[in-house]
Amino acid sequence: xxxxxxxxxxxxxxxxxxxxxxxxxxxxRVFYPALVAIVLLGLWQGLVVxxxxxxxxxxxxxxxxxxxxxDAPLLFGALYTTLKITLFAFVTATVLGVLVAFAxxxxxxxxxxxxxxxxxxxxxxxxxxxxxxxIWVKNPTASLVICATLVALFPIIANTTxxxxxxxxxxxxxxxxxxxxxxxxxxxxxxxxxxxYFFGGLRISSGxxxxxxxxxxxxxGTGGTGTGLAYQILQAGYQLxxxxxxxxxxxxxVTGVLLFALMAVLSKWALGSWHESEQSND
Amino acid sequence: xSPAHALAATPAVEVLSVEKTYPNGTQALLPVNLTVAExxxxxxxxxxxxxxxxxxKMVAGLLAPSDGRLLLWRxxxxxxxxxxxxxxxxxxxxxxxxxxxxxxxxxxxxDLAGVPRAEADARVRDALAMVGLAKFADNLPRELSGGxxxxxxxxxxxxxxxxxxxxxxxxxxxxxITRNRLDSDLLQLWQGKKLTVIFVxxxxxxxxxxxNRVVVMAARPGRIVEQVAIDEPxxxxxxxxxxxxFSHYARQLQDCLLRASGSxxxxxxx
Numbered sequence: 001x002x003x004x005x006x007x008x009x010x011x012x013x014x015x016x017x018x019x020x021x022x023x024x025x026x027x028x029r030v031f032y033p034a035l036v037a038i039v040l041l042g043l044w045q046g047l048v049v050x051x052x053x054x055x056x057x058x059x060x061x062x063x064x065x066x067x068x069x070x071d072a073p074l075l076f077g078a079l080y081t082t083l084k085i086t087l088f089a090f091v092t093a094t095v096l097g098v099l100v101a102f103a104x105x106x107x108x109x110x111x112x113x114x115x116x117x118x119x120x121x122x123x124x125x126x127x128x129x130x131x132x133x134x135i136w137v138k139n140p141t142a143s144l145v146i147c148a149t150l151v152a153l154f155p156i157i158a159n160t161t162x163x164x165x166x167x168x169x170x171x172x173x174x175x176x177x178x179x180x181x182x183x184x185x186x187x188x189x190x191x192x193x194x195x196x197y198f199f200g201g202l203r204i205s206s207g208x209x210x211x212x213x214x215x216x217x218x219x220x221g222t223g224g225t226g227t228g229l230a231y232q233i234l235q236a237g238y239q240l241x242x243x244x245x246x247x248x249x250x251x252x253x254v255t256g257v258l259l260f261a262l263m264a265v266l267s268k269w270a271l272g273s274w275h276e277s278e279q280s281n282d
Numbered sequence: 283x284s285p286a287h288a289l290a291a292t293p294a295v296e297v298l299s300v301e302k303t304y305p306n307g308t309q310a311l312l313p314v315n316l317t318v319a320e321x322x323x324x325x326x327x328x329x330x331x332x333x334x335x336x337x338x339k340m341v342a343g344l345l346a347p348s349d350g351r352l353l354l355w356r357x358x359x360x361x362x363x364x365x366x367x368x369x370x371x372x373x374x375x376x377x378x379x380x381x382x383x384x385x386x387x388x389x390x391x392x393d394l395a396g397v398p399r400a401e402a403d404a405r406v407r408d409a410l411a412m413v414g415l416a417k418f419a420d421n422l423p424r425e426l427s428g429g430x431x432x433x434x435x436x437x438x439x440x441x442x443x444x445x446x447x448x449x450x451x452x453x454x455x456x457x458x459i460t461r462n463r464l465d466s467d468l469l470q471l472w473q474g475k476k477l478t479v480i481f482v483x484x485x486x487x488x489x490x491x492x493x494n495r496v497v498v499m500a501a502r503p504g505r506i507v508e509q510v511a512i513d514e515p516x517x518x519x520x521x522x523x524x525x526x527x528f529s530h531y532a533r534q535l536q537d538c539l540l541r542a543s544g545s546x547x548x549x550x551x552x
Binding site: 170171173174177184188189192275 | 342343344373375377379380381390391393
């Protein structure tokens with residue numbers, strides 16, 4: 001806010017109140033992207049109507065919105081299923097990832113022995129192993145959660161490990177000189193130092209958990225739980241119900257954005273007071 | 283006269299033929315001998331690479347000597363606590379925890395030692411008052427200036443009530459005006475206590491102003507070349523900085539350093 005000049009006629013002391021609404025950065029942050037969205041949607045609507053594009057190729061935004069409302073019970077039920085798998089996987093990945101990272105920093109030997117397998121986990125495409133997991137694990141929900149967890153796990157492990165190791169050498173020497181125990185060093189030094197990296201990992205993994213859940217549902221297809229958003233997209237594709245496909249897609253995207261935003265808020269709340277990454281550039 | 287002379291009986295620190303050679307063959311420090319009396323304020327002065335920080339870290343037990351013996355109150359460094367003495371180390375940087383408020387940063391050594399919270403808090407208040415930061419207990423380090431952060435670091439060093447304070451170029455990164463302020467504040471703190479200080483610096487003026495005795499060191503290889511007593515009474519005022527005695531000592535130390543670096547060049551040519 002301090003970067004915005006007050007209107008010349010007003011005294012400087014009343015600057016915050018006198019700044020025009022649209023000149024405020026926090027309003028701009030919402031307004032500008034919204035403007036782009038309105039223009040693009042308008043253009044899309046206009047083009048579809050003008051060229052009379054058939055609805056089974058590209059539905060207009062209004063049509064998608066109509067379907068979103070008319071098919072709401074079906075779509076939001078599917079969203080609930082996908083979201084449940086995503087959140088289960090995200091929480092599992094976070095807990096597992098943090099535990100693995102703790103093990104890694106306690107001993108170089110453990111890290112050296114197991115890190116390559118963590119990488120293996122990361123580079124193996126989930127689409128390739130999902131069929132196996134779906135065959136092996138009887139419970140369809142559990143198999144989908146495992147797939148999504150595998151996708152979301154690595155960023156948490158890698159970031160948290162990096163964070164737990166990124167401690168100020170001076171502080172480390174200070175702790176050593178004061179004969180701090182391993183536990184004291186972990187709790188008082190390593191964990192706080194790791195938080196910025198950990199939250200970076202959470203942001204990446206929240207999106208990946210959703211992607212993992214959707215991909216696993218696709219692979220499971222009609223053999224899976226048969227209620228997730230990916231299943232709706234598949235079904236809609238078979239039936240050439242393109243508006244519903246778009247509506248499901250919109251729900252997945254919005255969910256992803258909301259998850260990311262939630263992580264950003266969490267990060268700001270935890271680090272806002274002290275870490276450089278969360279300071280406003282005033 | 284200076285407190286050192288009054289207390290000279292007990293040696294606080296004895297460095298006996300201590301040397302440091304790194305595994306790659308680099309000689310950081312040739313064998314040196316040094317005795318620091320209890321209550322003395324001594325300065326290790328020298329250019330970078332002269333081993334002054336190495337020596338200080340060995341006294342602190344942060345580095346192990348390659349050879350020689352190091353005694354604190356006639357005991358090995360790791361047994362010093364049993365003699366009822368405590369040492370504190372103040373680093374070149376403030377090395378504060380950026381996520382913790384000033385009081386939590388100062389309380390850290392007490393927390394690590396398991397001091398009960400109420401007692402710890404009282405001691406933190408005292409230490410912060412000593413360095414003039416009582417009002418900033420609830421601030422985060424990033425909200426303070428560099429000089430104030432260094433004060434927090436000194437408060438953290440004093441909160442354990444040490445008898446030996448080791449300071450590794452603590453004010454090296456500060457501007458001269460702030461550094462002079464902190465130097466005179468440090469002298470006041472030292473005079474009020476039975477405290478032995480070993481202070482590392484590369485500033486001649488800082489060395490003269492602060493010390494009972496200046497240990498002049500030279501580089502390549504690191505060694506002690508001379509020890510100069512600063513026989514001036516405390517408290518030392520700002521006037522002392524511009525006195526003829528002060529410039530006399532500064533001149534003497536400068537000559538020492540020049541002679542030492544001269545022999546360094548000859549050594550390189552030989």
